Amino acid sequence: MFVLSILKHTVKIEPTALGRDFTEALVERLNRQFANYVIPNVGLCITFYDFKKYGASYILPGDASTHTPVLFRYVVFQPMINEILEGNILRSNQEGITISMQFFSDITVAPDKLPAVSKFDESVQVWRWEYQNENGDITPFYMDPGKRVRFKVLSVKYQNVEPGAPPEATKAMTIEASMFDMGLGCVAWWEPQCASELKQEANDPSEDE
The missing domain is CATH 2.40.50.140 (Nucleic acid-binding proteins)
Structure with a gap:
């Protein structure tokens, strides 16, 4: 019924959140974006589980936000046939x-x-x-x-x-x-x-x- 799906995403953290714990800010942003979201042929995203890998954060020209590539696992509702x-x-x-x-x-x-x-x-x-x-x-x-x-x-x-x-x-x-x-x-x-x-x-x- 529930599985851990490996997903990748580039997380944008606004300047107002840069004073917080960086990992907590990443998790909050991922949950805001993915919780209750259906990924076709994967399932319904429920909640963040853990990180597998961080990439180097970067800032785009004219944008004070940080952008961080991450590889993470997310709890997904993925019912199986005959379950x-x-x-x-x-x-x-x-x-x-x-x-x-x-x-x-x-x-x-x-x-x-x-x-x-x-x-x-x-x-x-x-x-x-x-x-x-x-x-x-x-x-x-x-x-x-x-x-x-x-x-x-x-x-x-x-x-x-x-x-x-x-x-x-x-x-x-x-x-x-x-x-x-x-x-x-x-x-x-x-x-x-x-x-x-x-x-x-x-x-x-x-x-x-």
Whole structure:
């Protein structure tokens, strides 16, 4: 899920920061520039890790700022295909479920990738899994917003975001996921100690875990 990516960049430090610890100033500048930034085919940058190499600082004519080439490692969110991750349901509609991992929320599960058989309840705008036992009895388990879910990464897509692009085209990184397989979906479904709560929940879709 998280990897250390080696990146290189020339860091500009303004004169107002030259009285500070130079390394701290470099790290702050790198985090300001890279944190929450998506590098295509690499992933979502999270935070600075360490330096591998410094270059000699230089000053350009007419510019009092220093410019320092650096080679550094950065913590990157780089989900792998078929990797199992966890998050919380952010919202639902007829097109599926959106999941958030707090630092990243462009994770979608299409209707055909939800547990079989799942149906969308228009009255509460929530998907429910209609679990059928050996006797053919059906128990609905609701996938309410906020619930903890386990999902499998199916694909990771990147796109270049152009200035002024419409909202649907401003997602630099998206994950298509599945909750279809055994053990996926709401985490509470697979915890024996929650069995009694799940039975009660089946009769009240608005009840929290």
